[in-house]
Amino acid sequence: MVFFCKYMHKLVTLAGVSLLLPLTSQAVDLMPVIPKAKGQQCVESTDKMRRNHMEYILHQRNDTLRKGIRTPKYSLKKCIECHNAPDKDNRVAHISSKQDHFCSSCHTYVAVKIDCFECHADKPKKTQYHPTSREGH
């Protein structure tokens, strides 16, 4: 049931997001504050990303986990690296902060529950191999 609701929410989201786009100028305070990304250009146009990001990462997740295909283009890790980069004071948002985390800000606004970050890291972290793997390396 809950799952079904998620899908309903997704539909509502799509409708909601597309409806809201032309309204930005008038209804600024109603809009979620979407944190700026680090990079210049996303892997697809904003329009496409808004509509299809869930498809992209769904597809990628199966390729990566089940087949070991690790292309960076639609990698969730990359999304987070760019969209939730540390600010100049080196602070990063946690998924639970409804305004500051890129994913949360919009998903809270449109009331779509996501469970990606029950497992996935919600902020970037440098992966470094530990040659001697001692704690603290």
Added chain:
Amino acid sequence: MKAIRYLQIEGRSVGYYALLGILGLIVAAGGLAALYMEHNGHYVTGMNNQIVWGIPHVFAVFLIIAASGALNVASISSVFNKKAYKPLALLSAFLSVCLLLGGLTVLVLDLGQPDRLIIAMTLYNFKSIFAWNMILYNGFIAVVAVYIWFMMEKRMNKYSRYAGFTAFFWRLMLTTGTGSIFGFIVARQAYDAAIMAPMFVIMSLSYGLAIFILVMMASYHWSERELGDATVRRMTNLLGVFIAAVLYFTLTYHLTNLYVTENHGVEAFILRDGGLYTQLFWIGTILIGGLLPLFLIYFPATAKNRKMISAACVMVILGGLATLYVIIIGGQAYPLEMFPGKIVESSFFDGGIKAYTPTLAEILLGTGGFALSLIMVALVVKILRVLPDNMADANVDPHY
């Protein structure tokens, strides 16, 4: 002999509402417990990485196999064409579906990710007994629903025997499937046995019939309708046979296990050294679930007394829960045999007997499922015409 009339129970007495109220409270408590578990994660339960299935699974498996057994009366009437059982076939079918729904609810709510149920319903790994069971359970509900429809709809009556046949075979598969969940686990000493599946079938016959007799007697008693001794007698006799069969299978299971040296450890654990599990086995399964009810059913002084018969049925149910506790939890408490002939120690509790202390939440979830089944039955007999208005001996054809 009069024609049988099916009538709703009146269901306006204080007693009836009290029953609904109490069951409703237990269901609500179970629901809250499930929410609590989902919100916090399973750390609020006594289950852990050593005992991965706990009390909820005891209740769920019990209800699921009892569901198949509750269909006995309907099966006997349609498959074996015994007219005396016919009038109660409807109740039997409804009870069966209600028990299954209760059991499945518990099973689903105990999942780590209950809201991914849709995944379990859409992605099937056909090598998995569990996945097969999803199909068996859903199919069972569908098959019995058709069966009920054929029985209730006059024009379809003539087909009800065929539906009854289908339901009969389906439920045998269902219990075999449930038993195989354990039987196919090669890793664990206590489970790796082909006898698990037939044993579950026999257990289901016994538990299901016990619940049926209780529900039947309670419905007739509380609605002040007549229920003849012959009908009750017929069913308790059958129950006696099933109880004896369960005892026989239990004996065979342990004897064959004892024959294999490799299994001596786990057998000694269950039969002699297991503390709680040993007590549950001897006192729960053998005494309360087996010998005592057999005595009550066959001893002339108690055999006719409805109170004693109820007591016997309750004992069968308690014994059944104890049996499943020993099988499911006792089977996990005993360590995996990875390194024969060695004492095994590790930070992950290898080697030792594992402890399990259930918390209130998981017990409430289990009892909630049971109450859910019963409340559904209570509503069904009030809303639908399921219960024959008079089951006095004179009304029932005694010659079949």
Added chain:
Amino acid sequence: MKQDTDMNRRRFLGQTAGVAGLTIVPGVMLYEVQARPADQAASSSVRWGMLIDTRQCDTGCTDCVTACKTENGWGSTETKSSPEQQAQWIRKVKLTDKQTGHVQSLPLMCQHCETPPCVDVCPTGASMKRADGIVLVDKHICIGCRYCMMACPYKARSFIHEPLTDQKPHAPRGVGTVESCTLCVHRIDKDGTPACVEACNAEGHKAMYFGNLNDPDSDISKHLKQHGGEQIRADLGLNTGVRYQGL
């Protein structure tokens, strides 16, 4: 053809890894050799495996366990769970022979079976084996039924009993799902070595080998051929990818 070069490269790496870990700055080797292209799927021509020499494994040593914790971020993350509920991807097991009193020590983790019981029983297909023999849990579709834990003969799997935060980006793990040793699949896909093996060798214990079991010239295959390697619970016929010497 392409596959062949790939194999050669891995072979080369397998042979030098042990030395490289000790003598040269470790990362250097890894950067010079190019990993399997990111857009290419793992192939069944490879089967990753591990060999553990229990005679080199010291009872008191937990370097491999520590390395795994650091690498994959488990160990101190579950604060509410009881010790019985906390996840362990790899653990040190001490064996004492009942007859002789002989003591052995070995690390135990997912054995990456060729025919894994956990994969057979999983209702949704979340428990899976990758083409190159690595057994994983697809947590996206794991419903947390724990049937795989019931079925695993090695008690290799753990269930997560509470919500987690601050996971490692390369090792997602979360509440209500089941997890186990991934053979450091994220490293393998970049031509690395599992953290436990690396740590064991870096400390000079030399009790763990990692490599391609399908390649007769790999270090691990040669070792296995020469000295043999037993499976735990070989009676089950699971053909495990992790083998032990001196059991």
